[in-house]
Amino acid sequence: MLFTLPSSINASLKAILVVSDGLGDHPIPALSGKTPLQAARTPTLDKLAAEGATGLVHVISPGVPPGSDAGHVALLGYDPKNCYTGRGAFEALGAGISLQPSDIAFRGNFATVKAHGRELRVLDRRAGRHVPEGDKLAKLIDGLSLPNSPDIEVIVKRTAEHRCVVVLRGANLSRRISDTDTHGRSINVQQSIPLDSSEGAQRTASILNELTQEFHRILSTSRINTERRKAGLPEANIVLLRGAGTLPEFTSLKDLYGIRAACVAGGALYKGVARSAGMDILSVPGATAGYDTDAEAKAQAAAQTLGKHDFVFLHFKPTDSAAHDKNPQKKVEMIEKLDYLLSTLQAGIDRDKTFIAVTADHSTSSLSGKHTGDPVPLLINGPRVRKDKVTQFSESSCANGGLGHLIGKDLMPILMNYIGHTPKYGA
Ligand code: ZN
Ligand code: ZN
Numbered sequence: 001m002l003f004t005l006p007s008s009i010n011a012s013l014k015a016i017l018v019v020s021d022g023l024g025d026h027p028i029p030a031l032s033g034k035t036p037l038q039a040a041r042t043p044t045l046d047k048l049a050a051e052g053a054t055g056l057v058h059v060i061s062p063g064v065p066p067g068s069d070a071g072h073v074a075l076l077g078y079d080p081k082n083c084y085t086g087r088g089a090f091e092a093l094g095a096g097i098s099l100q101p102s103d104i105a106f107r108g109n110f111a112t113v114k115a116h117g118r119e120l121r122v123l124d125r126r127a128g129r130h131v132p133e134g135d136k137l138a139k140l141i142d143g144l145s146l147p148n149s150p151d152i153e154v155i156v157k158r159t160a161e162h163r164c165v166v167v168l169r170g171a172n173l174s175r176r177i178s179d180t181d182t183h184g185r186s187i188n189v190q191q192s193i194p195l196d197s198s199e200g201a202q203r204t205a206s207i208l209n210e211l212t213q214e215f216h217r218i219l220s221t222s223r224i225n226t227e228r229r230k231a232g233l234p235e236a237n238i239v240l241l242r243g244a245g246t247l248p249e250f251t252s253l254k255d256l257y258g259i260r261a262a263c264v265a266g267g268a269l270y271k272g273v274a275r276s277a278g279m280d281i282l283s284v285p286g287a288t289a290g291y292d293t294d295a296e297a298k299a300q301a302a303a304q305t306l307g308k309h310d311f312v313f314l315h316f317k318p319t320d321s322a323a324h325d326k327n328p329q330k331k332v333e334m335i336e337k338l339d340y341l342l343s344t345l346q347a348g349i350d351r352d353k354t355f356i357a358v359t360a361d362h363s364t365s366s367l368s369g370k371h372t373g374d375p376v377p378l379l380i381n382g383p384r385v386r387k388d389k390v391t392q393f394s395e396s397s398c399a400n401g402g403l404g405h406l407i408g409k410d411l412m413p414i415l416m417n418y419i420g421h422t423p424k425y426g427a
Contacts, residue, residue: 042338054390088167094159109242253412262279299348380403
């Protein structure tokens with residue numbers, strides 16, 4: 001069903017969706033049994049919850065731990081079970097690469113390996129995380145030609161820190177192959193294997209294995225790594241690949257709801273999901289996916305663009321990173337930074353015409369350092385929201401909220417209904 005723009009009655013109502021990555025958590029002994037969200041001082045989030053409606057969101061479905069990619073696909077209103085085509089494609093789109101339908105895209109990590117005979121042993125999956133020479137390293141392997149597959153074009157683009165995107169362009173490729181990244185679970189670089197019996201999957205896996213050897217050959221002999229070695233830094237002497245993906249086919253938010261939508265994010269993945277949904281990607285100086293992200297700049301950019309857009313998706317990454325680092329105190333600090341972001345945001349918008357929703361793409365446990373299937377808290381604040389009795393924004397208090405338990409893909413229709421952009425079902 002495609003949207004035809006309604007009368008202009010609600011034309012001035014706007015909505016902002018703030019996603020704090022991995023916000024939900026477990027009760028943490030080091031925080032006296034509170035979750036980081038309960039332990040943090042969050043006057044703005046609590047006020048927004050007290051004046052609005054709250055609930056819990058099962059982002060994919062109850063008990064299923066979402067990846068950040070599938071979680072965001074769901075939060076933007078799409079059913080990940082139908083339209084998820086692999087993480088790599090979102091990373092590539094977010095990095096500004098124009099993907100072709102037959103391309104296979106991967107998320108890559110510059111990493112440190114040591115050769116033991118024919119095996120490549122992984123010493124650091126992130127080459128120390130700090131890889132300021134990343135752009136130069138990417139240039140060394142961008143456009144490389146594979147001796148056994150000269151018809152394949154290889155595109156490499158660095159995104160941030162140790163991260164990059166790799167795209168294979170050529171005929172008869174498949175995303176049905178396994179990763180070369182060890183995911184920290186094994187010692188040696190993995191051989192990619194086909195995940196089905198198709199010729200394309202077999203060919204792509206063998207190309208990936210050849211490519212991995214070429215990455216190592218070129219990078220390990222580069223001057224940059226000689227200098228890193230001399231400086232006592234881990235060499236960035238390979239790229240580990242994961243999340244093979246192909247160009248997703250989404251109906252744009254404009255066609256679904258008749259809205260002009262924009263994205264404020266630091267990480268390539270989130271920009272890529274937003275780009276797939278047809279959103280404008282704002283360039284905000286200081287907006288990163290790290291702990292240092294400029295919360296004020298992001299909030300101001302989101303508030304200002306409401307003059308041109310009906311809907312803004314604002315992504316805040318560091319809450320997830322702190323939990324992956326098993327650092328609950330850092331997560332508390334980052335949640336307080338999120339609260340500051342919200343206070344700047346609400347100061348910059350017309351509260352009588354703007355809805356603010358705050359939620360997460362999944363819970364991330366500061367105990368295990370992993371994503372979990374626990375539902376995430378949600379608040380929606382705005383001029384026509386049915387206020388409930390919840391006065392705090394936390395996992396347990398939102399369980400008593402008036403929005404009840406929602407599935408992730410149902411959030412967008414709810415927000416669009418508030419601003420008058422959910423099409424009528426039936427005549
Ligand atoms: Zn996430
Ligand atoms: Zn995560």
